[in-house]
Each structure stands twice: as C-alpha cells, then as structure tokens.
Amino acid sequence: MESKEKYLLRMEHVSKDFYGTKVLKNINISVKSGEIIGLVGENGAGKSTLMNILFGNPIIHETGGFEGKIIFDGKEVNFASPFDAINAGIGMVHQEFIFIPGFTAIENILLNKEPTRYSFFSEIFGDKLNVLNREEMKKRAIEAIKILGIELNPEIIVKEMPVGHKQFIEIAREIDRKLLKLLVLDEPTAVLTESEADIAMKAIKKLAAKGVSVIFISHRLQEILDSCDRIIVLKDGSVQKELIPSDTNPREVAEYMIGHELTKSIWKSKEIRKISETILEVNNLWVDMPGEQVNGASFKVNKGEIFGIGGLTGQGKLGIANGIMGLHPAEGEVKFKGKPIFLNNSKYVLEQGIAFVSEDRRGLGLILDQPIFKNITFTAMQIKDMFLKSLLGGLIKWSDDKAMFKITREYIDALQIKCESEKQLVRELSGGNQQKLCMAKVFVLQPELIFVSEPTRGIDVGAKSLVLDTLCEYNRKYGITIIMASSELVELRAICERIAIVDEGRISGILPPTAELVEFGLLMLGIKSKKRETIGK
C-alpha cells in the first residue's frame, strides 16, 4: 500500500482491442515521480496504443474505450481528450515536429498558452481579445530554454533555425508548463546529432531531478540504457519484461523485444546460392520520402538473388525502393549492371528493366476502376510500346486488344488470380488477388530486377504464402533479381538469401536468413555490430 503512494502513474490491467483484435493485454506499468522509464518494443508491440490510452486520444473512445484503470497523481483518470491530459500535467514531445515554422521560438514555445494583457474588448467579445504580453512570453521562453541548457536565440523564426534546435523547441514547450508532472518523449532524438542528443538527454535528466517523470520511447537502445532508470519491454501487446539498465545488456533487451526462437530457422530453401555478379550497386543513397527517409544507404545486390530489406517502421526501408524508382526525391549513386542510372525519373528507370511492386497498391499500383487486362498491360504499353499495333511507321498506334487478353489470361492462370473474367474491374477483387495483379503487371514488363515493398501487407494468410511462392518461382524460373522490403522478419527470413536491416535511414547490417533472430533485433535497435563495419563500406 505504502509503496503505491509513491507512484505518479499507475496503469493497471490495461487491455484494449480494436474490432476484436487484442492489441494490449493486461498491461501493468507504474512510474514513480522523477523516474525515467524507457519504453521499447517493435512496431505493433502496442507502444502507441498505450500512449493513446494515457492521453485520452479520441480514437480510443471511438473504438470502444479500454479495460483496466489509470491512476495518475493519486486519482483515477480517463481523459476524454489530449487536452485533459495536458491540463492534468502530462506533456508529450512527438517524433515529428509539431510547431509553426513561420513563428519565432518564443511564439512556438508558448503556442496557445500565451500570457495576455487585459483589453477592454475582452469584456464584450471574450478573453480571446486580450493582447499578447510579449515581454512575459519572452521571459518564459528564455526560462524554459535555460533548463534545456542550450544556446538558442528565442527571437529567431523557427524555419531559419538549425534543424537540430527545432526539437528543443518542443521540449521547451513542455518544460514551460508549470503543471508538468509527466513527460512522454516519443523518439525525441531521432533527428539530433550525437552532441545534441547528449544535451537533450542531460536536460531530460535535469527535469527528472526536479521531480518530473519521463516516459522515453526510443529505438536507440544505447540511449535508453544510458539514461533510463527502468526499461519496460513491450511485445505483442503485453509487458514482456521490466529491466534495470545496470543489470542488463543490449542483447538481452533485444531478445525480449524480438523474442526467442523455437526453431532454429524458417529458411525455406535448401541452399544459399553463391552468386558473385553484382547487378545493383547503391552508394550513399538519400531519399526524401516523408516518414521513410533514407540517409546515405549503401549496399550491393547480386544478380539473381532475393535480397531482403527489413527494419522498424519509419527507418527508411520503404524509402530505398521509392527513391530509386523516382517516386520521391533522391540523391546518390546507383549503378545497375555497372552502368550509373539517373534518379528522379521513373520512366527512365522502368526502361532500364527495373520494376516496382509498390506498398501502396491502391494508390500507385492499380487503377481500381479499370478492368484487369488494362491494369496488367498499362505500364507495359507506356514503357515498352507493347500491345500496340502501329501503322505508318509508328505514326498511328492503337491498342492490340487480342494480345492484351491473351497475356492477361496467361497471368491469371499462372498466378491463380481469382476473377470472373479479364474484363472484371479491379475494385471487385480481394486484396490478395489485387497484390497478385500488381505482380503480374510488373512481370509483363519482363524486368531484370524487381523491387517489392510490403507484398503481404493487408492480405490473408493463405494468400500471403501464395504471393511469396510466386516471387520465389519467378526468381528461380526467370532469374529475376528481387529486392523485397518488408516489416515481417519472418517472411524475409523465409525467402531472402541476404537481409539488410535499415536503421535511421542507413543499412546497419546485412545478415543471412539463418542468422539468429536477436542479431536482427540488435541491428534494428541501432546497436552497432561488427558486421556493419564489414559490409557497410
């Protein structure tokens, strides 16, 4: 009883399901005043749902609330909105910047909590017509910045600030709240340099020393180990383990996070082929894909292999394919068959014999309101002038429907696409069949190399293995090189011959499918392994 009193926050038996899917199972977490808790877990482990529950995010209420109770500051709470949480003294710093670029640091730090001066008009039209008290605003901003311990001119417009300072603005904003009792930091150091991250961590410790509790979510294991008092590992919606940093090591944390393996390997193939000819060489690739930035990734892919790209969401594994295919701005050196290829030009890349099965099936892959045969042949028609009859030396062209139907039927049979006819609208197909269609569309191009992103996302289990089998089959039969990016380590390890793990936009290491699961976990968590040094450069 006595010990419970000391806790600022207790989440007891918290469970949550979304439409029948349990995402949190009986979570029990306690946070003492002034304690820094590290929260780690894979994507989908339930970190964000847990935080949404804590903050009373409307999405929780809209989906039927949660089970269990939250006791904050001695009272049971169930916040109706994040603002209630903020008013109760919980602050949050988000991974993505939440501020107004055109405002000064002062304005951003005091966003919507500006001190005001009385004006007569407020009597008539309400408090909103009080005038901002600029001096007071500046004073408070400077105070908050001082706690952070950084050099920052608060009068500068945030847009013009060095990027590293921007994250501090958000932390300073939370610090400014007099009420602040608990601060949740969601990947706050992702964009900071090491020295900046150090400053940030120091500031957080300072804050904790003042009695503010901190929940620190990060995938940088080292940072967590260095600065947290306790580490909570979430896996599959339940608390896997609570650890004390001094008693543990990265490997142990990674094991709890990713899980132990019962069978040694799920590798499907009998042998790992020895292939030496390089087909694709990527050097220092930078891709600006929102939420999936690639920051100087380098790797080589051998001709005829299935190359896997794994990593946590948001670390850039999807950015690689999208960047090379010209869907997002990219820089860097990419050589295909020894020849440098130009970036930022989709058509050109396609013409070189590189094709892409996008993770965004509905947005980029398919035209939903068109029949199957048009979807399958459209890109080929555009890029390779296939299925076109031409007259007068190509002056007049029209589509060759017969050839289109023929090839469509072939693929429908080959990939076992379930449909009524080749003229059926794509919209009417199931997710798995749509995915197969995306692949058929790419195969029609007869490419030498295919990027496949998240091929099994959103399709049912039976279809999943069919999709993977198809990829394997085409790889073996036609020698097509496949680069597959996926969040599912299982499927990467099932069909890929080599698997690169991406962390913070760079390749942190390349492992064989038979490597231990925890090795993958460590790479994902930014623990530098020796392998990275050997393969990286």
Added chain:
Amino acid sequence: MRKQIIIRTALVTALILIGIFLYVIGKEHKVVIDNRDISIGDITYSASTTYVVWVDNQEIGVIKKGERNAAIVTGVSHKIVVEEIKSNVLTGEKHEKRFRLKTNESATVNIPAIINNANEWIDKTN
C-alpha cells in the same frame, strides 16, 4: 462571467437605443408648403402675394399665389421663414415659425395662415 453578461447586455441595449436615436434624428419628413386660400373654422385666409420660403435655413424657392411647393427636412425640430417678394425684390417682411415633427409625421403648412398668425397654420399627418 457575470460581469461580461452585464456588459454585453448593456452594450446591446445601448446599440438599440442608439439605433432608435439615429432613427429619430435622421428621419426625413416632407413638408408641403401651400400658398393657397385656407379656411380654418369660420375664418378664411386668402393668398394674395408671392413669397420666398426658407425651411431650416434652406431656400425652398418662390411660391406664387395658389401654388404649392415641398421641402424635405431631417430630424425633429424645424423652422420655417417666409418673406414676401414684390417684383423680384424682397420686402423684408419676415414671418418665422418653429415646429416639431414626430417620427413618421409629415406636415402641410399654409403661408396665409402663417402670415395671419393663425393657430392652425400647420397640419401634421402621419
């Protein structure tokens, strides 16, 4: 909060009052000026000469006998001045009358009645 309600109510009331005030002082009235014979009770005042008329210091013009003219005035209190004119020369014989008009009232004034200081020189109608 209560203070705010009081201030708001006061403001709305004030605005309505100002509106009414503006209505009253800005209202136009038509004043018809007759230089015609008029019978008030038993007495008949007859028009005999030509007059120049000013209403609220604004010249309305020359009104010959038997003629009628009209002036548009604004507000509540007004003044009418008539002066006899003979062969285009003002005689200096001035008669001045003051009158008030309520909202929506218009008036007909009769010059012979004014000259003779009759009580019912003005006829106000709604």
Added chain:
Amino acid sequence: MRKKSLTKTMNPSVLFLINYAVPIIFIILIAFAIPLSGLSGLYFIRELMIRLSRNSFLILALLIPVMAGMGMNFSIVLGAMAGEIGLIFITDWQIVGISGMLLAILISTPIAVLLGYFAGIVLNRAKGREMVTGFMLAFFMNGIYQLFVLFGMGNIIPISNSSILLPRGYGIRNTINLLGIRQVLDKLIPLKIGDILIPVATFLVIATLCVFITWFRKTKLGQDMRTVGQDNEVARVSGINVENTRVLSIVISTVLACYGQILFLQNIGTMNTYQSHEQVGVFAIAALLVGGASVAKANIPNVFIGVILFHTMFVVAPRAGKALMGQAQLGEYFRVFVSYGVIAFSLALYAWRKRVEKENERKKIMNYRKSILAK
C-alpha cells in the same frame, strides 16, 4: 531533365522579382498607359483619391481571413449584401445623413454576422478549396438575396416607400437613389485642396480600421488565427479550436465587408440593388493581389499599393486602349482580362513558389542530415 534544380531561385533579386511579379508588371503597364490615356494630372489625382477612399475598406476586409489561412475571401460579397440590405431599410424609412449611414451599419451588422457565420461553416467543410467555394457561395447567396429583396421585401417585410418599391407592390427597384446618405461621410469634414475634395472622415475611418487590424494581430485571437493559418494540424494539437477560429475570421471579414460596401455606396450615391455586390469580391481580390499580396500573405501596404495600381489601371485603360487602337472597347476588354488574369496568375505563381520553398526546405533538412550523419 536529369535534375529539376530550383536552387537558382534562391538568388535574392530573382526571388524579389518573383514575389512582386504582379505589381511590377502593373507598374510597367501603367507607365505606358498613363501618357497614352492623355488624362490630366488633376483628374488623375482626384480619381485616385476617390478610389482610395471608397475601395480600401473593402480590401482591408480581406486581410483577416488570409491571416487565418482561408485565402482570399470571395464571400465578402455576402457582407456587401448585408450592407445593401441595411441601406434598403434606411432608404425605405427615409433616414438620411450621417445618422442614416450609422443606422444602416447598425442594422446590417447582425445580418453580416449571420451570413459570415454561415459562410464560415460552409468554408470549413471545404478546407483547401476556400476560394472557389467562397466564389460559389457568393453566387448561391446572390440567389437568396434576390429572392429576399425581390419577393420578400414588400411581401413579408413591410416596405412603404414607393420610390424604392416596384410598382407591382413588392420587390425593390433595380436602382436605389442613395441621395440621402450620398457622400455624407466623405464630406463630413470638408477639406478642399485646389479642386480636389479630400474625404477626410472616410480616410480617418480607414485609418482606424488599419489600427484595428494591427491591434487585432496582437490579440490572442489574432495569434490563434495566425497559428491556424500557418498549420491547421499544429494548431489543433496545441488546443486551438481551429474550426471556430476560422469561422470567426470569416465573420469579422464579412462584417468589415459590409461596412466597406456601405462606405463604397455612400460615395457612389446610387445603388444597383441586384448587381452592386456582384463584382465586389473579384475586384477587391484582384486589387489586393496586384498590391503584391499572395493567398497566404497580405498586409496593409499591399492594400494601398493594390488600390493605387489596380484602379489606376481602371482609370487609364479605356482611354489608353482607345488611343492605342482607336477603340475604347479594347481598353475595356483589356481591363477585364487583367482583373481576372491577375487572380489566376497570382494563384499559379503562389503554387509554384510554394513548391520551390518546399524543395528548398527539403534540401536544407537533407543537407543537415547529411552533415550530422557524415560524422
């Protein structure tokens, strides 16, 4: 082809030219048109004075929604309608002079608030497409206005003055004579320099509005609007009621437009019952854009530069066209072309500029990441 590099546009002088392309084009055009028109300097100054006094207020009404990120508010037409309804009433009641004008303002304010509230709600449903929605809304409300004035007035709302009522007994005539309040404000404080009448009181009112807008920017509500204008989501996350703030900005703009229209019509002296408000939005917006404003940024100097440039064009174009081509109509067509063209051009320019800025911003972040990760 290989790289769409836009870094060249970072050059400050080029950037200046891009940012102020519209005003610069206008200055050049006017520089040619003025001598061609052969209009006297006196006429020119007088005309400019009048146009500054009667149009500035309406254009100032556009500033606040821009601040709140709603773009150019075409629904100021609604405010103009409200003002006209006020004027119809005072004309019917025969209230004249300054008190008539004030009464018209008093009557039309609640109507403008209501219409503005309605417009704000509709525009909230059409985020990102505020301008075209506002344009359509103005059309829609014009229909309602006509219904109200053409059938409601005299039928439901008693109108007694036969000089504004159609002979059939209901509905308002096509033109209303505003002789009663004609130029009452303009001539309230008489000042004449040479042959030029200076509408001192009107300019004072406009100056007051400028002060108000400057003050308003400094209030909490003003700050909220700026926040909402810069980023809806950030504003929402930080607890600002985005929808409400947006609606308020439109309400304020509509009310100001209502006063602006009354000010405008007191100068004109006659009111075209069914059409006076029609072009209010287009002309005000065109003028503001000509003044160097963009959909996202507009300030007080833009308003005055805009009125001067745009209306100078209005004044000189017909005669310059006549002098150049021998036909006044050509100047006329040119003017119409210019007012709509300028809107389209500024919008395109703005979209392009935004893309460049985004690209630059992205480059900056990428370079930063490169620098920290290269270590």
Added chain:
Amino acid sequence: MKKLLLSLLFIVLFASITLADAPFHIGIMTGTVSQQEDELRGAERLIEEYGRVSDGGMISHVTSPDNPDAEIETTISQITAWADDPLMKAIVVQTSISGTTEGFRRVRELRPDILLFAGSPQEDPAMIAGVADLVMQNDNISRGYLLILGAKKLGADTFVHISFPRHMSYELLSRRRDIMMETCKDFGIEFVNLGAPDPRSDVGVAGAQQYLLEKVPAWIEEYGQKAAFFTTNDALEEPLIRQVATFGGLYVEGDYASPTMGYPGALGVKFEEADKGNWPNIVKKVEEKVIEAGAAGRMGCWAFSYPYCIAAGLGEHAKRIIEGKSELLDKTDIIDALGVYSPGAGWNASYYIDADDVVRKNFMLVYQDTYIFGRGYLNQTSEVIPEKYYDKNIGKK
C-alpha cells in the same frame, strides 16, 4: 519591344497634335458595338459633322462598359473625366446606364456650367431627372394610343399583343398595354393578349423565336389578314416580321422601332460598310425586300433608328444651346435638333409626369412618325392624343 515602339509612336503622335480648334467640346458616351450599334453610329455621325476633339474637333466620344450594372465605377469616372476639359460644355449619354446619375452629380459639382443630357435612362427616371438638364426617352405612353391608331389607319380589325410576364411586370410596358386595350375599345378593334416564352428563361432566344415562327401562321389564320401584330420583346420581332411578311397580317412598328431591328434578319437584307448610319439607304434596302415579300403597305417602322437620333440629336441640341441658337427645354428646338438627323421624319414630344403628378419639364418623351414600307409616313406625329389616355389609372377600374 514591339509594344514599346508602338506606344512611343503614339506618344509622339499625341505630342504633334495641335491644340484644339473648336471653341468648345461636347462629350458623348454610347454603348459599344456589341451593346448598341445604332447609338454608336449616332456618335460617329456627330464626329463626322463636327470632328473629333483629338483632331481639333468638337466631339469627344467614349463607350460605356459592356457590363454596366457591375461596373458603375467605370461609368462614373468616364463621365467625370470630361469635367477636366475646360472647353467641355455639354455631356450626352445614350443609353444612360447605371452610374450616369452619379457621374452627372459629380460633373455638376465640379463644373456647374456643363449641360448634362441623358437619353433612355435605365436608372430610375425621377432620379436622373433630378440631376440632368434634359432627359429623353421613347414615349411609350403616347405610342400606346398611336400604335392602335396606326393599325386602324392600315385597316386593322384586331390587334394582337404578344408578351410574357416578366415584361408585363415593368410598369411602363403594362401601362402601355392597358392604353392599347382602352384605345382598341374606343376604336372598335378587338384586342388579343397573347403569351410567348420569355427569351431569358430556359427556352432561350432560339426557343422563343421558334415558338413564334410556329405559332404566328396559326394566329394569322385565326385572327385574319386584318390582324395587327405587336410584341414587346426585341428578340421576338424577327420571327414575327418574317411570318407576317410571308403569311399576311399587319405590323405597324416594333417596340424598338428601327429598320435595323428584326427586318434585316427576317427578310435577309444585306448591308454594306457604306450603309452604316445611312438610314435612307437602309430603309430603301429594307423596303425593297418588304415589297419583294409582298408586304407593301402592311409593315412599318421608324425610318430612323431611335437611339441613333437621340445620340446625335441631343448632341446637336447641346451645340445649338451653347451657340445660343436654341432654348434648353424648348420643345420645338428639341424636335428641330432631332430632325437634323432624321430628314423627312416627323417627331413629337411631351413631358413626363411623375408619380406625384408633377410635370417634369426636363424629362422629354419623344416619338417619331411611323413609316410604312411601300406607302410612306402615316403622319402619326400630327395626331392629337386625347388627354384621357394619359390617365395613370387607365384600364384599372
């Protein structure tokens, strides 16, 4: 660059023009060709006669905005601009679109000496009459009687009036119809009130014209060859004229009684460049076609377009006043001035009486004699119209 050179050239041209020779100037504003061609020709006629100001002449001509109701500001400043010309002595506006009144007020404030003439006011007549020195309008009241009288002269026994509700909601148009009814009753002519689709409604101009093309033969069948037809709408005149010319019946004159209205389209009259503004030629050409169609003596119009005569006539009147040859509000002087541009055609004028029964002496209602093709003038202008037809309450018992 080309533009620049061109502009420079014009500036030089401007500079080289010698100072105006005319002792005074008259400003005239008309619609554009796309709005109203006839009045533009009227202004051009004046220019032909007295020269352009820029060439040292007397006439300064501008056109009004094509969308006048929305662009009052432009109209006002166009008119006000004239006040700056110290030689400007008179301003004539035909058609007096929205903004004319205010433009006049401003000119009056700056230059009380300038004569202000308004033709065909589209604003409230009483309003413009309060500012302008002279307002002139088509006399639809008198024509209510005269049209019937004209029909009688042509031997009509039935008068068919074709209109639609929108037009009948206009005070003057419905009052004219009431006068026509009353006159018909007095003359023993049967009055028939027929409806047609409004060309501004969803059927459009083409639909409304089609309706008349189909209906008129049947109406002629029904009401006989002695039926006179009349429509209040300009767009409907063309099909009406065509069918009357082909199938018989009478057509005294159109509502907008110009030989260029309806006839050219209906009968396929072709004009050449030289015909522009040359009314005798135009009438001759139309007359040939009418006779060719076998409608001689059955159809008529005003021999000189009304807006043309007003534009030119008001200009002429202004000139004569300034030169001291005419009196501003003298009826005969006004008719004389109008007659300069319509040789051979008679005119008549009356004063407008406003709603309060006040006679507006500066508001002149005018009408021209009717010209019947293949027969000549009907001498309508010398007819005396009985007083009772001017009663406002005519037709309302």
